[in-house]
Amino acid sequence: MSEVLVLVDHVDGAVRKPTFELLAIAKRLGEPSAVFIGASDKAEAAAADLAKYGAEKVYTVDDAEVKGFLVAPKAEVLQQVAEKAQPAAILIVSSAEGKEIAGRLAIKLQSGLITDAVDVDGDGSTTQSVFAGNYTVKAKVTQGTPIITVKPNSANAEEAAGAGTVEQFSATVSDAAKTARIVASNPRQASGRPELAEAAIVVSGGRGTGGDFGAVEGLADALGAAVGASRAAVDSGWQPHALQIGQTGKTVSPQLYIANGISGAIQHRAGMQTSKTIVAVNKDEEAPIFELVDFGVVGDLHSVLPAATEAINQK
Numbered sequence: 001m002s003e004v005l006v007l008v009d010h011v012d013g014a015v016r017k018p019t020f021e022l023l024a025i026a027k028r029l030g031e032p033s034a035v036f037i038g039a040s041d042k043a044e045a046a047a048a049d050l051a052k053y054g055a056e057k058v059y060t061v062d063d064a065e066v067k068g069f070l071v072a073p074k075a076e077v078l079q080q081v082a083e084k085a086q087p088a089a090i091l092i093v094s095s096a097e098g099k100e101i102a103g104r105l106a107i108k109l110q111s112g113l114i115t116d117a118v119d120v121d122g123d124g125s126t127t128q129s130v131f132a133g134n135y136t137v138k139a140k141v142t143q144g145t146p147i148i149t150v151k152p153n154s155a156n157a158e159e160a161a162g163a164g165t166v167e168q169f170s171a172t173v174s175d176a177a178k179t180a181r182i183v184a185s186n187p188r189q190a191s192g193r194p195e196l197a198e199a200a201i202v203v204s205g206g207r208g209t210g211g212d213f214g215a216v217e218g219l220a221d222a223l224g225a226a227v228g229a230s231r232a233a234v235d236s237g238w239q240p241h242a243l244q245i246g247q248t249g250k251t252v253s254p255q256l257y258i259a260n261g262i263s264g265a266i267q268h269r270a271g272m273q274t275s276k277t278i279v280a281v282n283k284d285e286e287a288p289i290f291e292l293v294d295f296g297v298v299g300d301l302h303s304v305l306p307a308a309t310e311a312i313n314q315k
C-alpha cells in the first residue's frame with residue numbers, strides 16, 4: 001500500500017488536533033506517514049502521539065534550517081520527503097500557512113492541488129463547500145501526486161495504533177528559500193480557551209452584544225468552549241479577526257455552536273452551518289439565524305446567557 005504523507009501541524013512539538021484528523025483521512029487513502037518538521041528533542045514525543053492516531057511511519061526533520069523563516073523552506077523539505085516516499089497523496093491542514101505550503105509544493109511537484117476540502121473519499125475525490133456554502137463541489141486531482149488541504153473538524157480524530165516507525169530525514173534548504181525571515185511575531189494570547197477551529201463547543205457573539213462580550217465569555221467558560229464572533233463584532237473592534245467566523249473568517253464545525261446576537265447572514269452561515277447542533281439566542285424572532293437552528297431562544301442575550309451560565313455552573 002502506498003504511503004500518504006500528512007504534514008504535522010504542531011506548536012513546539014505539541015501536535016494539534018487537525019493533524020490527527022488528517023491521519024484518519026490518510027488511512028482511507030493508503031498508509032499514513034506523518035512528516036514532523038520541528039526541534040529534534042521534541043520529535044520522539046510527537047512521534048509517539050502520532051503513532052497513537054495511526055501513523056505507521058514518522059519522518060522527523062530537524063527544523064534548524066526552517067525555523068525563523070516563512071513557509072518556503074518547509075515546502076522544500078516536504079518536496080524532498082515526497083520525492084523519496086512517492087506517496088499516493090499529501091494532506092495538509094487548511095490554515096493560511098498550510099495552504100501556502102501546499103501551493104508552493106504543487107508547483108514544485110507539478111501536481112494538482114485542492115484546497116479547503118471538507119471530506120476526502122477513499123478514491124481521493126474531495127468535497128468542498130464553495131460560494132458561502134451555496135454549492136458543494138466534488139473534485140479529484142488528475143495530475144501528479146494529489147495535494148489536498150483539509151479544513152479542521154472535517155473528520156473524527158480516531159485513536160488507532162500505528163507502528164510509528166521513526167525515520168530521521170535530513171533535508172537541505174536552498175538559500176533562495178531563506179529570503180523571508182520572520183523578524184517579529186505576536187504570540188497567541190493565552191485565553192485558556194480551546195483553539196477556535198478545533199473546539200467541540202463554540203459560543204459566538206455578534207452586533208447584538210453591543211460590544212459587551214462578558215455574557216458570551218461567561219457561557220463559553222462555563223462550557224469549556226471557544227469564543228467566536230461575527231464580522232460585525234470584529235469590524236467594530238470588539239474582537240480580533242482571529243475569532244471571526246464566516247466566509248472571510250474561520251470555518252468551524254463543532255458539536256455545539258451557540259450564536260448570540262447574530263442575525264445569520266449568509267456570509268456568517270458559511271463558517272458555521274456544518275456545526276452538528278446549532279443554538280441561537282436573538283431578541284428578534286424573525287432573525288434568519290432561526291432558519292437553521294436546532295434550538296432557538298427569543299430573548300435578550302444579556303439576560304438569557306447569564307441565566308444559562310448560572311444553571312450550568314450549579315451542576
Ligand code: FAD
Nearest residue numbers: 206207208230231232246247248249261262263268283301
Ligand atoms: P447584525 O446583522 O446587525 O445582527 C445583529 C443581531 O443581533 C440581530 O439579529 C438582532 O436582532 C440581534 N440582537 C440585537 N440585540 C440583541 C440582544 N440584546 N440580545 C439578542 N439579540 C440581539 N459576516 C460574518 O459574520 N463573517 C464573515 O466572514 C463575513 N464575511 C463577509 C464577506 C463579505 C464579502 C460580505 C459582503 C459580508 C461579510 N460578512 C461576514 C458580513 C455579513 O453580511 C453580516 O453583515 C454580518 O454577519 C452581521 O453580523 P451580526 O449578525 O453580528 O450583525
